[in-house]
Amino acid sequence: MSLLVIAWKSIRERGLASALTALSVALGVMLMVLVLVISGAVDSAFSQKSIAYHLIVGPKGSGLQLVLSAVYRMQPAIENLPYLYYKELQKDRRVESAVPMAFGDVTEEGFFPLVGTTAEYFTNDYTPGKKFRIGKGGKRINDDFDAIIGSEVARQNQWIIGSQFKIQHGGADGTHVHNEKFTVVAVIQQTGTPNDRTVFVNIEGFYAIAGHETPLGEVEERLTDFYASDPERLKSALDEISVAKAEVEAAVAQGGHYHGATPDAAKEVTAILIRTRSDFDAISLRSDLKEGYQAMAVNPIVPIQKLMNNVLGNVKKGLMVLTGMIILVSGISIFVSIYNSMSDRRREIGIMRALGARRGSVFGIVLVESIVLCVGGGLTGWLFGHGLAVVAAPYVTAATGLLLNPWAVDPMEFVLFPLLLALAALVGFLPAMSAYRTDVADALSN
Amino acid sequence: MSLQLENVRKSYRVPGGKSLPVLGIDSYELAQGEQAALVGSSGGGKTTLLNVISGILAPDTGRVVVSGTDIAPMPEVVRDRFRAEKIGFVFQTFNLLPGFTALENVLLGMTFARGRTDRAFAQSLLDRVGLQDRHHHRPGRLSVGEQQRVSVARSMANRPALLLADEPTANVDPGNQGLILNLIRDTCRENTVTLLMVTHATEVAEKFDRVDRLQDFNRPEAVSKESAV
Numbered sequence: 001m002s003l004l005v006i007a008w009k010s011i012r013e014r015g016l017a018s019a020l021t022a023l024s025v026a027l028g029v030m031l032m033v034l035v036l037v038i039s040g041a042v043d044s045a046f047s048q049k050s051i052a053y054h055l056i057v058g059p060k061g062s063g064l065q066l067v068l069s070a071v072y073r074m075q076p077a078i079e080n081l082p083y084l085y086y087k088e089l090q091k092d093r094r095v096e097s098a099v100p101m102a103f104g105d106v107t108e109e110g111f112f113p114l115v116g117t118t119a120e121y122f123t124n125d126y127t128p129g130k131k132f133r134i135g136k137g138g139k140r141i142n143d144d145f146d147a148i149i150g151s152e153v154a155r156q157n158q159w160i161i162g163s164q165f166k167i168q169h170g171g172a173d174g175t176h177v178h179n180e181k182f183t184v185v186a187v188i189q190q191t192g193t194p195n196d197r198t199v200f201v202n203i204e205g206f207y208a209i210a211g212h213e214t215p216l217g218e219v220e221e222r223l224t225d226f227y228a229s230d231p232e233r234l235k236s237a238l239d240e241i242s243v244a245k246a247e248v249e250a251a252v253a254q255g256g257h258y259h260g261a262t263p264d265a266a267k268e269v270t271a272i273l274i275r276t277r278s279d280f281d282a283i284s285l286r287s288d289l290k291e292g293y294q295a296m297a298v299n300p301i302v303p304i305q306k307l308m309n310n311v312l313g314n315v316k317k318g319l320m321v322l323t324g325m326i327i328l329v330s331g332i333s334i335f336v337s338i339y340n341s342m343s344d345r346r347r348e349i350g351i352m353r354a355l356g357a358r359r360g361s362v363f364g365i366v367l368v369e370s371i372v373l374c375v376g377g378g379l380t381g382w383l384f385g386h387g388l389a390v391v392a393a394p395y396v397t398a399a400t401g402l403l404l405n406p407w408a409v410d411p412m413e414f415v416l417f418p419l420l421l422a423l424a425a426l427v428g429f430l431p432a433m434s435a436y437r438t439d440v441a442d443a444l445s446n
Numbered sequence: 447m448s449l450q451l452e453n454v455r456k457s458y459r460v461p462g463g464k465s466l467p468v469l470g471i472d473s474y475e476l477a478q479g480e481q482a483a484l485v486g487s488s489g490g491g492k493t494t495l496l497n498v499i500s501g502i503l504a505p506d507t508g509r510v511v512v513s514g515t516d517i518a519p520m521p522e523v524v525r526d527r528f529r530a531e532k533i534g535f536v537f538q539t540f541n542l543l544p545g546f547t548a549l550e551n552v553l554l555g556m557t558f559a560r561g562r563t564d565r566a567f568a569q570s571l572l573d574r575v576g577l578q579d580r581h582h583h584r585p586g587r588l589s590v591g592e593q594q595r596v597s598v599a600r601s602m603a604n605r606p607a608l609l610l611a612d613e614p615t616a617n618v619d620p621g622n623q624g625l626i627l628n629l630i631r632d633t634c635r636e637n638t639v640t641l642l643m644v645t646h647a648t649e650v651a652e653k654f655d656r657v658d659r660l661q662d663f664n665r666p667e668a669v670s671k672e673s674a675v
Binding site: 001002006012013347348352353354356357358359361440441444445 | 493494497500502503522523526527529530531535537541542543544545546550553554555556557558559563600604
């Protein structure tokens with residue numbers, strides 16, 4: 001009969017008290033596991049692994065705002081860049097893929113962000129190694145007012161292929177609803193990224209929305225500002241605007257409206273997602289962009305990592321400390337429970353010693369009890385924590401867009417059990433010493 | 447000899463720093479397989495004597511030879527091991543562990559002696575004391591007589607050379623007293639185990655061929671004089 005069996009029988013003898021103390025450890029560990037699972041999902045959503053682009057190019061301003069608006073669609077856009085600039089970047093030998101994005105509007109129902117982009121956005125990976133998958137019956141965008149919607153948009157608005165919707169200008173507090181009606185042609189399967197909460201339209205359709213065109217005079221001014229340091233490019237852009245202007249003036253002179261396509265020089269994009277041919281190309285391109293024009297390129301991870309470290313990282317640390325303290329308090333309750341039981345168990349220990357148990361053996365039995373309660377409680381809590389994550393995962397995803405991996409094991413969890421073992425040894429030491437010191441003759445005579 | 451005491455002295459420290467002599471035994475012996483009843487007044491040192499013989503307490507001086515080995519000079523940890531292997535105990539209050547079944551209580555004695563158990567032998571011991579159908583009952587579900595029988599079975603678990611019984615029938619109903627007493631004596635006889643049984647009951651002592659009165663060979667007052675000298 002091993003010390004473990006003897007300790008287990010002693011625990012069973014004080015079933016209720018033992019169960020309650022183990023439960024308190026279990027609750028602490030369960031909370032810690034939940035914090036780790038959720039923070040793991042947040043880390044994953046905001047890490048390099050979640051973005052399959054090297055750079056995001058946007059107007060000069062806050063890098064964090066650019067990433068939050070272009071990748072996470074949480075912030076309004078900074079400003080716009082000339083569409084011509086996107087075309088230039090597309091031709092850069094270092095660029096493997098450049099995807100334009102135009103955004104700023106939201107759906108009238110549910111206020112989901114609207115992103116105008118090209119088909120390349122969907123052929124590229126959305127996270128490294130993961131391609132978009134279109135739900136059953138979905139098709140490509142063919143028309144200016146076709147839309148592809150994320151899984152959460154479909155679920156919350158109960159939109160299916162063929163559903164029609166309108167968009168409104170600006171954010172949720174915008175008041176101007178555009179007249180154009182978009183039609184859902186495909187629903188993207190869940191990705192666990194902000195794409196699930198986004199409505200995608202053809203970028204040409206985005207420009208075709210009434211009110212989205214910028215007056216040519218204003219475009220001229222913006223191009224002049226943007227290409228101030230590059231007269232050659234400025235001239236070529238302004239020439240294109242002059243042609244467009246002439247066409248518009250001719251149409252007006254004939255008493256009608258201009259119905260031709262928007263010239264590229266008059267188009268604008270909010271951000272450009274860049275995938276370079278190598279990491280070195282990304283560094284080189286970013287460095288080049290620092291110097292010229294009015295644009296900037298940011299590594300999408302850097303500002304997010306700063307945010308994570310400065311804000312979310314501290315929140316995570318705070319929660320970890322809190323759950324750590326809960327486990328510590330649970331450990332102390334194990335100490336109190338075992339220590340209090342020692343006076344009742346003096347005779348029991350005396351009997352064992354009279355039967356030949358050495359002092360070390362009774363010390364070991366009490367210590368093993370503490371370990372069983374602490375580690376057993378911890379294991380139960382670990383299972384509860386991950387089990388609860390399994391149950392909660394669909395609700396968390398629906399509410400936040402975070403894709404939880406309930407059985408993902410954080411490296412911290414590997415440290416947890418050795419720590420629990422150490423805690424058990426610590427809180428079990430004094431009661432074990434009390435057992436060790438028990439005077440057999442005294443214990444039996446009582 | 448199975449048990450031999452020579453010049454055993456044992457005193458307790460009492461409040462005030464004084465010493466209270468309890469044992470002063472010049473010589474006491476029991477042969478292998480011999481059975482003796484030990485009688486004496488309350489507070490006369492019977493329990494202390496059993497504790498010294500079993501190695502729970504070390505004597506201040508003297509030799510305590512059990513089965514040819516003097517246990518007095520042994521370190522405590524060695525005495526513990528020796529006690530587990532060579533000495534069986536039957537207590538007045540049975541001292542069974544409440545969380546363990548009858549069988550587990552018997553196995554427990556084996557665990558502490560050898561670190562391994564002989565389940566078949568433990569079961570045969572319980573069968574021998576008439577508890578064939580009580581192996582898996584906890585003490586709380588056994589009658590007083592049955593508990594003491596478990597205690598007897600446990601005392602034999604390590605095939606001891608010496609069995610110490612401290613008023614084993616005192617808490618047992620009169621109907622069971624004779625049964626328990628015979629069981630202990632018969633079991634010892636069958637296994638050639640030396641038996642020293644402390645008792646207050648004359649009807650129990652009368653059953654033994656050898657009855658020793660503690661006051662006849664224990665003279666703690668002599669220890670006081672030695673100390674004074």
